Amino acid sequence: MTLHFSVLASGSTGNAIYVETEDQRFLVDAGLSGKQMDALFTQVGRDMKNLSGLLVTHEHSDHIKGIGIVARKYKLPIYANEKTWKAMDGLIGEVPLEQKFTFDMETVKSFGSLDIESFGVSHDAAEPMFYVFHHEGKKLALITDTGYVSDRMKGIISNADVYVFESNHDVQMLRMGRYPWNIKRRILGDYGHVSNEDAAIAMSEVVGDKTKQIYLAHLSADNNMKDLAKMSVSQTLEGRGIRTGEQFELFDTDPKKPTALTAV
Template identity: 55%
Template sequence: MGLRFTVLASGSTGNATIVKGSSKMVLVDAGLSAKKMDEMMKERGVSGHELDGLVVTHEHSDHIKGLGAFARKYELPVFANEATWGAMERHIGTIAPEKRVIMETGECLEFGEMTVQSYPISHDAAEPVGYCFQENGEKLSLATDLGYVSEKVKRQIIDSDVLVLESNHDTEMLRMGRYPWNIKRRILSDIGHLSNEAAGEALVELMTDRTKRIYLAHLSLDHNQMDLALLTVNSILENHGIFYKKEEFPLRMTYYDRPTPWDEVRLK
């Protein structure tokens, strides 16, 4: 069995994803309470005791809220770059020195047969990263919390079998929404969040013959809707001549309040 994953939760209320290789399993971010993560993992038939590590994308609270308690409970090694450690340490409490692991941006680590590589992204955090997971020729990429998809990011995540990509907001809903303008400006900036339109335009360049599925992630509860995100992204793909039969439609959703089903990366 190759790579499998479940997005436990995705959104401003908390983010966490489990990626399982043939022999090792890691958690990406821990932005829910330790209790909530236990509940969601139980829904997917796994326990924190089965995890081999916890990798961190950046220090914002929706990615590290339960990190300290969860990592201490299950005695997990925590992997993050030095800048992220410096920004998050005061928020997560004490992590035993032997469990505090520096994983510099761009570094590639091995968890059994599975490799995990971080890559830099554009977001208003100390040194935010995304992650690519590979095993036996299969590739899963996670790309959320990025203001835009740079050429460097595209080179990292192109030719993924499965891509989890941010589709945070509808631009007009955000502009007309209740947030103060300084917050709107931050979200719309190059160090903010990816809009539905930007996600669709990026996918035009990222989707190849290898692409099996795309998961739209980190949707705003206030400034987006699932149907709208799907419609916008699919319309952009169709406008660029990328069509799918209904039964082959590759777009999937993630949720803020429940985990996605386990998905095997190799499945068409």
């Protein structure tokens, strides 16, 4: 069995990504209620009781809302770095000590057939980090919630088979929209979220011969649209000599509906 994944939910209302191999099953973030998480798992034909563990990217509520609930209900280990653990204190309820594990930034942990690599991103959280999954030569890279994509990040995620890549906002929609200026400034800043165009520029510098699919993630409900994101990303990539649909496919993600469980 190969590496499989589903973007269960993606957006400012809640984020969760499921990754599995023949012997490991991990959930990255659980930013929805326990009930919603159960329903999403049912939709992809899986059961949370079979999870190997929970991986946390950072402490914002749209990523950890259900973490404590799920961990307690199914007696699952939670993995997060020390600063994130401290920042989550009081936000996820009591978690038994035997279920709390530290996953340092810029390290690789091996779980059976699956190697999970952590790397830091630029976001207004304690110590935000995302993950790359390696299994039998396949590589799945997750990167959202970052204000920009540094050369160091690009080196870690380069030439993945599949990307789940932030494409948060259209700059014009954000500038013209109803958000107060301090929120707009936060989103546009180095510790906010990447725009459609900036995401595409970063993609153009990391996609490789292996790359087959890119999932556009964490789209803003107020400052983006699925079709606009795909069009903007495609046009920017084309301007840099990369044609989507030929080298790789672009896919949507949704805040409420999971993507199909897909092989990497």
